[in-house]
Each structure stands twice: as C-alpha cells, then as structure tokens.
Amino acid sequence: MSESNTAGTILLVDPDPKVAQSILSFLESRHYSVLWVDDGEKAYNQLDERPFDVLITELSAHRIDGMRLMAVARDRNPEICVILIAEQPDVERAVEAMRCGAYDFQTKPLNLGKLEAVIQRGISQQRLVLEKHELERRLDERYGLGSLIGKSRQMIKIYESVRQIAPSRATVLIQGETGTGKDLVAQAIHNNSPRKMEPFVKLNCANLPEALVESELFGHVAGAFTGAIQSRKGRFELADKGTLFLDEIGELSPGLQSKLLRVLEHQQFERLGDSKTITVDVRLIAATNRPLERMVQEGTFRSDLFYRLNVVTIDMPPLRxxxxxxxxxxxxxxxxxxxxxxxxxxxxxxxxxxxxxxxxxxxxxxxxxxxxxxxxxxxxxxxxxxxxxxxxxxxxxIQPEAGEIRIPTGVTMAEVERIVIEETMRICGYNKEACAKTLGIGLRTLYRKLKEYDIR
Ligand SMILES: Nc1ncnc2c1ncn2[C@@H]1O[C@H](COP(=O)(O)OP(=O)(O)OP(=O)(O)O)[C@@H](O)[C@H]1O
Ligand SMILES: [Mg+2]
Structure with missing residues (x-):
C-alpha cells in the first residue's frame, strides 16, 4: 500500500478473499491506498499502528464484530469514516450502527461505484471537520485563551501573563473595573496550571456578614455557633491541591484580613470552634475592582496582606x-x-x-x-x-465627534448631500434630532432625505 498522493487511506476488513480482492483492486485503481485484513484481531492491530481515513468492515462475519471494530477505530480517530457492509437481513442493525456513529452502510451484493461515492463524500466531510477544528484551534491560539476573547495588544499581554504565571503556585492579584473579565482570567490561570485536574473553588467576599465569610473560608465544627448543626469544610479545605479564588477581596474585614494573612504564610488554619490545625496546599488568586493600593494608603487594607497578595498582579484593561x-x-x-x-x-x-x-x-x-x-x-x-x-x-x-467630512471631486450635488447627511448622522451617534439640528434642517426633511438616500 503506497501512501504518497493517495486519495485516502482505507482499512478493509473482510474474511472473503474474493470479495476483498474485487473491492481492493477497484479502489486502488481510483488511487486509494487500501490495506486488507481478514479478521478482527488483525484489524485492531492495524488501527493501533497507523491512522486511517476510512474503515470498511463487515458488520458481522466470522471473527469480525463490526460494531466493536467501529468503537475501537473511533477511539483512535474520532473523525474516521466507518462504512459497514451488511447482509440484507442485518439492515436493522446497520441502521443502529449509524446511530452509533457509522458514516454509512452498504448491502451485498456491493455496488462498487456507489461505495466509492460514499467514501469520497465521507473523506471530504471529514476534511471539513478537521479544518474546522484546526481553524478553531488556531483562532484560539491567536485571539484568545480559553473563553477569553480579544486580540488587542492589551489582551495579548494578559494571555502572555496568564501563560507565564499559570505553572507556578505564586499568589495572583487581579485588578480591574467591573466586567473586565477577572473571573475568566482566574479560571484561565487555573486551567493552564498543573492543578487543572484539582478543584477550582470560588468565594465572593462581598455582601456577606463577617462571621459567614469566616466559616465559608475555614469551615466549622458542630456547635461552633448557633445554627452550626453539622461540621462543615471551608473553601480552603475544599480547594486543597487546587486553586482558591477570592473575589472582591477589598471587602474583607480587618479581622479576616489578618486570618487570611496567617493562612498565606503558613498554609494552616483551624475550623471555627475547633483547635485542630489543618494544613492545606492551596494556590490563591484574589480579585478586586477597588484600588487596593489606595486602600492600603488610607489604612483600610493591611499592607502586609497586600504585599503577600500581589506577588504577581494582573491589571485588566477597561474595554474603552x-x-x-x-x-x-x-x-x-x-x-x-x-x-x-x-x-x-x-x-x-x-x-x-x-x-x-x-x-x-x-x-x-x-x-x-x-x-x-x-x-x-x-x-x-x-x-x-x-x-x-x-x-x-x-x-x-455618545459625544458627537468633531469631524471632518471629505468630499471627493467630480461628484453630483445629490451625492454631496448624501455624504454630508450620512457622515453627520454618524458623528451625531445616529441621533436624528441632533443631526437635523446640526444640519439646520427640519426633522421631517431629514426623514425624507434619509429615505431618499437609503441611509440606515
Ligand atoms: N475577554 C473576554 N472575552 C469574552 N467574554 C468576556 C471577556 N471578558 C469578560 N467577559 C464576559 O463578561 C462577563 C463579565 O466577566 P467577569 O465576570 O469575568 O468580570 P469581572 O471582572 O469578574 O467583573 P466583576 O468585577 O463585576 O466581578 C462574563 O459574562 C464574561 O464571560
Ligand atoms: Mg468577578
């Protein structure tokens, strides 16, 4: 089987040498490279050894279980085009096989021309799917990281920082206005870190009473406070070996700030109401939309905690x-x-x-x-x-822009009017009242002209 300049590589599984030979010589004459084996075991070995574009197999024959072969083949190459050859009475099972991912089935006696048409269609569809995957991967690489989108210089810098800091266990402080993607960045850091298979646990420190934040962070034992019926793990324990994301860290009370500092320094704490010290291995990511540095200067945020947190800082750029x-x-x-x-x-x-x-x-x-x-x-x-x-x-x-309208020479007066109206509309943020006022014409006149020039 020569694979250079081939129209596609095919594994043919058929116990009957005569049938196999006729399929093989027909497909080879059409420039496919075909490998023929006569039982299932040999087919498994081949699938393990090299990739195939197409698998043609008997649905069920002596020492061949087409359904199982298909499952193995799809496991090795999810896009493989599987064509089953079925005896007439087996059509129902063949249809079932298509539900399980077979591309098509053919009944005996085989029509080789039809078989080739199916192979051709299967391969071209497969290429489309592969191209789409490849395109998505390339787009992802170029324009985003995980679910983060953006190709601006500022966002590329963010992706670079995320990739750079993800592998370490350094504490990260993400700062930025509301809605700039701090949550997404925290998740991306975790997903790109060696901890990605471990838990990513989040706690928002805002709008919760201090006692609740404390028990959420460190957990409690039964009877630690009124209502604590059962003991409960806190987020630090839940995030053990993984990442803990503390959102709106600027809202943390002074008491909790010092408790958090201790955990960061020693990776140790106690559940509320308990004296047993628990040790964890947690990477901390904190986020804030309040300027922590200013809070430190104002004395509302502990400076030692701030310096512990901002080992690495990511500043999310506002969209504007x-x-x-x-x-x-x-x-x-x-x-x-x-x-x-x-x-x-x-x-x-x-x-x-x-x-x-x-x-x-x-x-x-x-x-x-x-x-x-x-x-x-x-x-x-x-x-x-x-x-x-x-x-x-x-x-x-939207503030009207101070703008200049460029009008090329050699245009008609009507064209000049169209350009002026279109540009003025744009400059006025498509606000018709403002546009009419700027042009010194009535609103109804403007409506008429917009319609006349088909400006939308
Ligand atoms: N770069 C981005 N690409 C795609 N979606 C984004 C991006 N940035 C933010 N989003 C989307 O915008 C919304 C807000 O993002 P996110 O929750 O991460 O912001 P935030 O900075 O944590 O805001 P807040 O300070 O209010 O918590 C989400 O739905 C998120 O999916
Ligand atoms: Mg957020």
Missing part, C-alpha cells in the same frame, strides 16, 4: 482602552445570543458597530454582552442589527 476588541466581542456575543434565543441574525451593520465602538462602556465586557443580548431579544426577523437597535441610553451618551 481596547476598542479594537469590540467588534470581535460583539460578533461573539451576537452568535451566542442568537443560539440561546433561537434567532438567525445576519450580523451587525457598520452604523451599529460604529456606535458600539464609540460608547464608553462603564460596565465593560459584561455590559457589552448584556446590550447585545437585549438587542437580539428585541430584534425581528433575520436582518442585521443596525443603529436603531442600539439602546437609547447608549446612543444618547
């Missing part, structure tokens, strides 16, 4: 400082929201995207996600989301 990520994120959230709401929306028009890019995004990526979701839910039909779908509060908060 990396506007080039907005289109990528918006397209991603659009797809996600369409899938969740069973809608098919073509995309986002230039006008709408322009508004999204110019908005200030105080709630960062979370706000963008929510706004796109809202736009999708309200949209009718499949038409692309356009400037009118952008919520009013977004449009109204």
């Amino acid at each position: 400082h990396r506007k080039e990520d907005i289109p990528l994120l918006a397209q991603h959230f659009l797809k996600e929201a369409c899938a969740q709401n069973g809608k098919h929306i073509e995309g986002i028009t230039r006008g709408a995207m322009d508004l999204l890019i110019r908005y200030n995004w105080p709630g960062n990526v979370r706000e963008l996600k929510n706004i796109i979701e809202g736009m999708v839910v309200r949209a009718h039909g499949r038409q692309a989301l356009d400037a009118h779908d952008v919520p009013d509060h977004v449009r109204q908060s």
Whole structure:
C-alpha cells in the first residue's frame, strides 16, 4: 500500500478473499491506498499502528464484530469514516450502527461505484471537520485563551501573563473595573496550571456578614455557633491541591484580613470552634475592582496582606482602552445570543458597530454582552442589527465627534448631500434630532432625505 498522493487511506476488513480482492483492486485503481485484513484481531492491530481515513468492515462475519471494530477505530480517530457492509437481513442493525456513529452502510451484493461515492463524500466531510477544528484551534491560539476573547495588544499581554504565571503556585492579584473579565482570567490561570485536574473553588467576599465569610473560608465544627448543626469544610479545605479564588477581596474585614494573612504564610488554619490545625496546599488568586493600593494608603487594607497578595498582579484593561476588541466581542456575543434565543441574525451593520465602538462602556465586557443580548431579544426577523437597535441610553451618551467630512471631486450635488447627511448622522451617534439640528434642517426633511438616500 503506497501512501504518497493517495486519495485516502482505507482499512478493509473482510474474511472473503474474493470479495476483498474485487473491492481492493477497484479502489486502488481510483488511487486509494487500501490495506486488507481478514479478521478482527488483525484489524485492531492495524488501527493501533497507523491512522486511517476510512474503515470498511463487515458488520458481522466470522471473527469480525463490526460494531466493536467501529468503537475501537473511533477511539483512535474520532473523525474516521466507518462504512459497514451488511447482509440484507442485518439492515436493522446497520441502521443502529449509524446511530452509533457509522458514516454509512452498504448491502451485498456491493455496488462498487456507489461505495466509492460514499467514501469520497465521507473523506471530504471529514476534511471539513478537521479544518474546522484546526481553524478553531488556531483562532484560539491567536485571539484568545480559553473563553477569553480579544486580540488587542492589551489582551495579548494578559494571555502572555496568564501563560507565564499559570505553572507556578505564586499568589495572583487581579485588578480591574467591573466586567473586565477577572473571573475568566482566574479560571484561565487555573486551567493552564498543573492543578487543572484539582478543584477550582470560588468565594465572593462581598455582601456577606463577617462571621459567614469566616466559616465559608475555614469551615466549622458542630456547635461552633448557633445554627452550626453539622461540621462543615471551608473553601480552603475544599480547594486543597487546587486553586482558591477570592473575589472582591477589598471587602474583607480587618479581622479576616489578618486570618487570611496567617493562612498565606503558613498554609494552616483551624475550623471555627475547633483547635485542630489543618494544613492545606492551596494556590490563591484574589480579585478586586477597588484600588487596593489606595486602600492600603488610607489604612483600610493591611499592607502586609497586600504585599503577600500581589506577588504577581494582573491589571485588566477597561474595554474603552481596547476598542479594537469590540467588534470581535460583539460578533461573539451576537452568535451566542442568537443560539440561546433561537434567532438567525445576519450580523451587525457598520452604523451599529460604529456606535458600539464609540460608547464608553462603564460596565465593560459584561455590559457589552448584556446590550447585545437585549438587542437580539428585541430584534425581528433575520436582518442585521443596525443603529436603531442600539439602546437609547447608549446612543444618547455618545459625544458627537468633531469631524471632518471629505468630499471627493467630480461628484453630483445629490451625492454631496448624501455624504454630508450620512457622515453627520454618524458623528451625531445616529441621533436624528441632533443631526437635523446640526444640519439646520427640519426633522421631517431629514426623514425624507434619509429615505431618499437609503441611509440606515
Ligand atoms: N475577554 C473576554 N472575552 C469574552 N467574554 C468576556 C471577556 N471578558 C469578560 N467577559 C464576559 O463578561 C462577563 C463579565 O466577566 P467577569 O465576570 O469575568 O468580570 P469581572 O471582572 O469578574 O467583573 P466583576 O468585577 O463585576 O466581578 C462574563 O459574562 C464574561 O464571560
Ligand atoms: Mg468577578
């Protein structure tokens, strides 16, 4: 079997040399490289030795169990195209096999032309799937880390930091405004670390009474306080050998700050109401949207704890400082929201995207996600989301840009008018009142001209 310039590699499993020979010579004449074996055992050995694009096997014959062979083959190569050869009475089982992942089945006597057509289709589909996987992998490599999306210089730097610090057990402090992706980064650090198979445990320190945070962190024994009926493990114990993510660490009370410091220094603590010391191996990641350094200066956050926490710091950039990520994120959230709401929306028009890019995004990526979701839910039909779908509060908060309108020479007056109206609309954030006012024309005139020039 020569594999250079082949149309595909095929493993043929058939106990009958005459049948096998006819299939083999036909397929070889069509430039497939075919390897023939006459029983299941030999087939398993071949599957272990090299990859095949296609497996053609008897569904059940002497020393051949097609279903089992298929399972093994798919285990070695999930995309392998399996074609089963069945006797007429076996058709029901063959259909069942297709449910289990076979690509097709053929009944005897075989029509070789038909068999080849199926192989061709199977292989080209397989290539598409492989290309898609490869594309996704490459996109992931280029534009993201795990579920983090963004290709701006700032985000690339974040990916680099995550990859760099993930392997160590250094404590990490993630700082950034709300909605910038601190949770996602914490998860990405864990997922890229040697601890990835161990637990990732999270606790949000905000909005909980001090006593509760304490028992959540360190656990308690029965009777430690009113209501503590059973003893319970805390997050530190649950995260043993893994990662503990403490969100909104700036909200931690002074008492808990000093307890946390002790755990960080000695990896030891006691459950509430217990004197037994517990030792754990936990990597800590903390996040805050409050500026800890300022809190240290103001005396509301312990400086020794701060220095313990910020062994490595990651500063998440606000979305308004990396506007080039907005289109990528918006397209991603659009797809996600369409899938969740069973809608098919073509995309986002230039006008709408322009508004999204110019908005200030105080709630960062979370706000963008929510706004796109809202736009999708309200949209009718499949038409692309356009400037009118952008919520009013977004449009109204966009400052008109001071802009210049460039008009090429050699255009008609009507064309000049169209360019001026289109650009003024853009500059005014697609706010028609503001646009009409800027142009010094009535609102109704503007409506008429927008319609005339098909500006949306
Ligand atoms: N770079 C990104 N790519 C894709 N989705 C993102 C990105 N950043 C944030 N998100 C999404 O935005 C939302 C908010 O992200 P996340 O919860 O990580 O923010 P946060 O910084 O922890 O916010 P908070 O300070 O309010 O806790 C999530 O739904 C998250 O999936
Ligand atoms: Mg968060």
